Amino acid sequence: MKLRQRHFVALLVLLAGSIASGSALAADTIKVGVLHSLSGTMAISETTLKDTMLMLVEEQNKKGGLLGKKLEAVVVDPASNWPLFAEKARELIEKQKVTAVFGCWTSVSRKSVLPVFEELNSLLFYPVQYEGEESSKNVFYTGAAPNQQAIPAVDYLMGLGVKRWVLAGTDYVYPRTTNKILEAYLKSKGVAAGDIMINYTPFGHSDWQSIVSEIKKFGAAGKKTAVVSTINGDANVPFYKELGNQGVTADVIPVVAFSVGEEELSGIDTKPLVGHLAAWNYFMSVDNETNETFIETWHKFIKNEKRVTNDPMEAHYIGFNMWVKAVEKAGTTDATAVQEAIIGIAVPNLSGGYSAMMPNHHITKPVLIGEIQADGQFQTVWQTKGLVVGDEWSDYLDGSKDLISDWRAPLACGNFNVKTGKCSAKK
């Protein structure tokens, strides 16, 4: 009896799995892979991006598809499990024969799939802000590099007279690398080591009492203090709640965050947070026609007027349109041809200008700084005048300041050392 029950459950699971992967086979479609976690811890952020991709594909099909064929999105669920990302990526490329993949959120997941994409020579569009220090022939980084988010934010605060800095982050690769770059940058601007406090917390940290109290004390030394937060995901909600309760308001100690967007704020009561800052390349509140259309399409697609849009969604919007244009230009979906064609392609972004793909596989973006409002939106208080080119190898770290990346022939190298004149990848 029990054995039969167990078999039944196994059958159900199998069935559910095959429905989810939606393996409808049709020869006259162009397949696009979507590699975002739909279950597990990262589902909170990545599910929205899966929906964004489905919407973009649907919109493109309404316009007549690509190269005369319909596009078809193939969705898989890597379940917030880093090794599973690599497996699922292989499945998408080898079995499903997708022409390009849009996906990943955390840097670990990107590092996990990177060898697969390089081995099978396929394309990955990565939509999230990250720590830099990487450039792959097969990856296009449509999120911000540190110089497109962290450094302008620090510049802005310095302009407001901030003299003491708290660098608070979750304990993993993105905050550690970003903080290393920021620390070097601040020191190069003459900030003393005693005026920098660095603090790391585990994933999902929920008891912020001591740390907020420490920040308060650090900020009471008579110099204007600010917190630069690379705290990730769920840990932000209790952090901001504690800030509000302990009375750390934005006019005393402003917090500028790099991982808090409209979506994260939709889960918090934002009234005590009004005035705290975030640096992004896009805010939902940006006022222009392209953005309005995008939001309208999104609301119609998701059938919920209350859903917000955010920066990584914009990155997918840019990345997808760049890929479409590159395929049209190359006349084929062949990975090598698209890699060549996509460099130099410019498409409209949602903050009112154009973004272009650079030879280092990063894109140009404006940098916006916004203050949190009581309705969970951001009010832009500062913006770069022009576009900023993503800098993959930071100029402030010893190991990387001499490196550049240029994937055009004849250099075609992701880490060319300008001092030694050698490409370290080609041994």
Next chain:
Amino acid sequence: MPMRSDSYRRHLLLATIAAVLLVLSPYAAGLARSAPGTGFEEGMTLLLEEDFGRKAAGVDMLAESSDPRAESILETMLAGELFYLKENRTLVQARPEGDGFAARAILGDADLGTVAKRKLKKIAINNSLRGQLESALARLRLSNADAGVRAEAVNKMLATVTPESRAQWAGYLQSETDPAVQAALRAALALTVLRDGSAGPAERRAAVAQLAGHLHPTVRNELARLLAGEPEAPIRKAAQRALEGIDARLAWLDFFETFFFGLSLGSVLVLAAIGLAITFGVIGVINMAHGELIMLGAYTAFVLQQLLPDAIGTALVLSIPTAFVVAGLVGMAIERTIIRFLYGRPLETLLATFGVSLILQQAVRSIFSPLNRSVATPAWMSGAIQLNAVLSLTTNRVVILLFSLLVFAGLALLLKKSSIGLQVRAVAQNRAMARAMGVRAARVDALTFGLGSGIAGIAGVALSQLTNVGPNLGQAYIVDSFMVVVFGGVGNLWGTLLGGLTLGVTNKFLEPWTGAVMAKILVLVFIVLFIQKRPQGLFPQKGRAAAG
């Protein structure tokens, strides 16, 4: 790559102007006590400007106009409730109501009823303006009727007092009757002296004596600055002593604060673990879905708040019994359909309940979406209780600490005094004997599991006030819960209480030294070592039950 754009320079310039205005304004306020109404009208029109610098000038004009209406206008502006009507540019106070805004004219106080959103334009403020509003309001509140408000206003202004404003502070001190406000004003006066380069040694020494024992951070910074640059040795010595006195008191307060943080963390651990102490401790079921039952409690709070959007406090209180029932019923359903077939097979129970936890998580993801849900904090649980200039206890933590003790006491009473409690204890001690005495063991098992699950639901309501309400809420607490129960001694409620509080306090005392990551690791290592030494936990079970 550096962004030296024009707009950047303009912001810098504005910030500088605002800062200069801020420094000069107390002085100006002292001089410009002219007829009411001066600058009031002009200030009001400046508030309507888009440019933040012009708005800042408007705020200053209002603050200096000594018009009685200025304070409430600035308060409204700081709260983000100041709008103007697009048609005739009159200032209104507006609060969201339904689809529109409930508006009321600022001048004349006429109620305008509900106004559509597109007819209004918000007077936007940014951080520097916010800071300016705060200090302008502090200045206006120096003559507030409430002594507490006056003292707070003086304390807020301590950081920016200037030597020029000395006569003004002396004037305030003369007309002040409340001792607490007097103390704050004396500190302000002393600071004007220390910041004045031309003050004589006698004056400086008196000022240092005045500041001894004052805990405000500005005072400490000023004394430290004085110590570094003071030419007179006796004054240096006095400053040194004053600083040492302040530091000694701060160290004590620091200790007390950390202890409170520890108790608070401990109370959360106890709340999360106490349900498990019953299911795991009393009937010996390793319930991996315990965290998800906590999560269900938190979602109950969310749903009730959605149903009663105008009474979030009441909804929260109501969700305590509701969450108990919801989580309790789910727990009993799990026990009846799965666990009861697996009694005596811990490994299978562990796997089965782990499966249940995954199912519950994904169910919540499908029903409520994978996004976090916002559970609002009622006003009586926000903010902090200010004990003195540096020490404050956050209200939500105090409430949860008391709540967790209350839940513990209630549960202990239930087990000790009620007949069901007696049966639960009987079954836990010796199942066969209890059955022989006529206790229906199967029913008691179901009820006990329901009770433990219900308590987990209550814990979820409390956690909804501290952390995310999302599908992953339970996972974050399951390991900690098991840790507390095993450390405290399986099957012992008092062990859970003491174990939870001990772990919380240990964690918080380690954190400032080692950082949050290392503190957590050290606590785990400590528990591993402790269990090696005393496998039964803090309070081992005695007698026949232990042998069984």
